[in-house]
Amino acid sequence: MRLDELFSQVILKRIIGDSQIDIVHITADSRKVGVGSLFVALTGDHVDGHDFVLQAEEQGATAVVVERMIDTLSITQVIVPSTKRIVALLAHTCYAFPAAHMTMIGVTGTNGKTTTTNFIERILSASGKQTGLIGTIEQRIGDRVLQESLLTTPQVIDLVATLNTMKEQNVTHVVMEASSHAITLSRLAGLGYRVVAFTNLTQDHLDFHQTMEAYAQAKGRLFSRLGNEYRNLPDGGLPIAVLNADDGQSSQYEHETIHQVITYGIQQEADVCAREVTIQSDGVSFLLTTFCGERKVKLQVTGRFNVYNALCATAVALSLGIELDTIVAALEQVKGIKGRFEAVKAGQPFTILVDYSHTPDSLENALLTIREFCEGKVITVVGAGGDRDKTKRPLMAKIAAKYSDVTVLTSDNPRTEDPEKILDDMESGIRDQNVTYERIVLRAEAIRHAILHAKENDVILIAGKGHENYQIIGTTKHHFDDCEIARAMVKEVYP
Numbered sequence: 001m002r003l004d005e006l007f008s009q010v011i012l013k014r015i016i017g018d019s020q021i022d023i024v025h026i027t028a029d030s031r032k033v034g035v036g037s038l039f040v041a042l043t044g045d046h047v048d049g050h051d052f053v054l055q056a057e058e059q060g061a062t063a064v065v066v067e068r069m070i071d072t073l074s075i076t077q078v079i080v081p082s083t084k085r086i087v088a089l090l091a092h093t094c095y096a097f098p099a100a101h102m103t104m105i106g107v108t109g110t111n112g113k114t115t116t117t118n119f120i121e122r123i124l125s126a127s128g129k130q131t132g133l134i135g136t137i138e139q140r141i142g143d144r145v146l147q148e149s150l151l152t153t154p155q156v157i158d159l160v161a162t163l164n165t166m167k168e169q170n171v172t173h174v175v176m177e178a179s180s181h182a183i184t185l186s187r188l189a190g191l192g193y194r195v196v197a198f199t200n201l202t203q204d205h206l207d208f209h210q211t212m213e214a215y216a217q218a219k220g221r222l223f224s225r226l227g228n229e230y231r232n233l234p235d236g237g238l239p240i241a242v243l244n245a246d247d248g249q250s251s252q253y254e255h256e257t258i259h260q261v262i263t264y265g266i267q268q269e270a271d272v273c274a275r276e277v278t279i280q281s282d283g284v285s286f287l288l289t290t291f292c293g294e295r296k297v298k299l300q301v302t303g304r305f306n307v308y309n310a311l312c313a314t315a316v317a318l319s320l321g322i323e324l325d326t327i328v329a330a331l332e333q334v335k336g337i338k339g340r341f342e343a344v345k346a347g348q349p350f351t352i353l354v355d356y357s358h359t360p361d362s363l364e365n366a367l368l369t370i371r372e373f374c375e376g377k378v379i380t381v382v383g384a385g386g387d388r389d390k391t392k393r394p395l396m397a398k399i400a401a402k403y404s405d406v407t408v409l410t411s412d413n414p415r416t417e418d419p420e421k422i423l424d425d426m427e428s429g430i431r432d433q434n435v436t437y438e439r440i441v442l443r444a445e446a447i448r449h450a451i452l453h454a455k456e457n458d459v460i461l462i463a464g465k466g467h468e469n470y471q472i473i474g475t476t477k478h479h480f481d482d483c484e485i486a487r488a489m490v491k492e493v494y495p
Helices: 049-058 083-094 113-126 156-168 180-184 212-224 250-256 304-319 324-333 360-373 390-403 419-427 443-453 482-493
Strands: 014-016 025-027 037-040 063-066 076-079 103-108 131-134 138-141 144-148 173-177 193-198 240-244 260-265 272-280 283-290 293-299 351-355 378-382 406-409 437-439 459-463 470-473 476-479
Touching: 025 083, 037 049, 037 083, 049 063, 063 083, 083 156, 103 113, 103 212, 103 304, 113 131, 113 173, 113 304, 113 324, 131 156, 138 156, 180 212, 193 212, 193 304, 212 250, 240 250, 240 304, 260 304, 272 304, 272 360, 283 304, 293 304, 293 324, 304 324, 304 360, 351 360, 351 482, 360 378, 360 390, 360 459, 378 390, 378 443, 390 406, 390 419, 406 419, 406 443, 419 437, 443 459, 443 482, 459 482
Parallel strands: 025 037, 037 063, 063 076, 103 173, 103 193, 131 173, 193 240, 240 260, 260 272, 351 459, 378 406, 378 459, 406 437
Antiparallel strands: 014 076, 131 138, 138 144, 272 283, 283 293, 470 476
C-alpha cells in the first residue's frame, strides 16, 4: 500500500518526503523494523519511540510517523499531533479492516475472562462456526495455536495483524479478552464488536489505574463505545451488551450503552440464571434457566465462579442465535482450562490444584470452592507480583489465611522488587492474627514444603501463576511451571 493511501483518512498530517512510496509492513517496535517498514514512534511512560527512529532507518524503514520533525533523518517523515491517536486507524487501514469481515466478541472483567472466552469459543465451534481466540494464554484458530500470548490483549498493530491472519484463514467469529490496559491504551479502537460481555469487577491493576473508580471507568468504555467502529458489523446486526446482574457495577455499564442488554446471574433475577447449584470436587451441576427454556447442566469444571463463566458464555451464545441444546452440550464437554483450577495428578494421596487466582476476589472464590468439597486440610501456597499493585498484598495473605488451615507465603513474579519486602507486605495482613503460616521465598521450596506436610484428603492450592511457564526475577524470565514443579516434588516425596 502506498503511503498516501495509508494516510488518506488522516486529516492532520504533514508529509516530508515521498508520499507515494510503498509500505509493506507497519510496526511500533523498532526491533521488528525491516525493509519497507513504516515505523510509528509512540510515546509511553518509560520509552519514547522517537529515540529509535534512527535505528529504524538503519534497519531499512521506508518512513516514520512522528510528532516532531527529526532533522537527521533522510527517509520520509509523517508528522502528526499524536501518534497514539492514529496508530489504530493506520493498522486497520494497512490490513484492510479485517475485523469488519468477522463477528467480534469481547469479554472484560477482573476475573473469569479466560475461562469465559474459552467456553464461548467451544460453543461457537460446536455450532459450526470457524473460530479464533485471543486471550491471556494463547492466540489460536480452532485448535491450532498461532502463538502463546505475551499480553492478555496484544498491542494494537499486533492485534490487527492477528485478526488479518484469522480473516485469511476464513475465521468467521473471533472471541477475545479485553483487558483494562488495552481499553485505556486504545488497543481496541475501531473494533466492531457484535457482543461485549462483563464478568465482574474486583481490586486489581491499581498500580496502573490508581483508583477503583478509574479501573471501573476503563472497563466501562467498552460499553459506552459499543458501536464506535471503523466499519459496519458484518452481519448487519446491532451490538449487544451482556452484563453480570450480581455485580453492582453492571447497572452503571447498562446506563453507558444505548444497545440491548442481556443479563445473567445466580442471586439476582436475570435473563440467564442458574438455580439448584451443586458443587463437587469433579464438577458442578445446576439448572440453567433462560428466555429460551430450561436445561440441567453438569460442568466438568468446578466452582461457583465457573457457573458464572458458563452463564456469561450462554448469554453471549444466545444473543448470537445459537440453540440452547448446542450451548449446553458444548459447555458439558469442556474438561478444563490450563492453569485454571488445574489438577496435578502424580500418584499422591491428596489433591493439588494450580490456579491463576492472583486477585483477592479470585483467591477467595477458589478457596470457597475448595472448602465445599475438601475433607481434610486446605494448604495454600500464594505470592504477589512485584512492581504491581502493593495494596492487594496484605489482602491476598489475609484471604489465604482465612480459608486455609496452613498458608505458605512465597514469591510470584518478584520482578525488580526485593522478594523479602513483598513477603513483608503480605505478612502485614496476617502477622497479628492467630493463623498458621510460613514464609518461604523460593517458590519451588514453598511448593515442596506444602507437599511434605499434606496428608490424605488434604487439598493444596498453588495460587497466582496458573498457566504461566516462567518466573520473572529482575527483568529476566526464567522457566518455571507450577504444575511441573508440583509433579517433580511429588515424585521426590513419593518415589
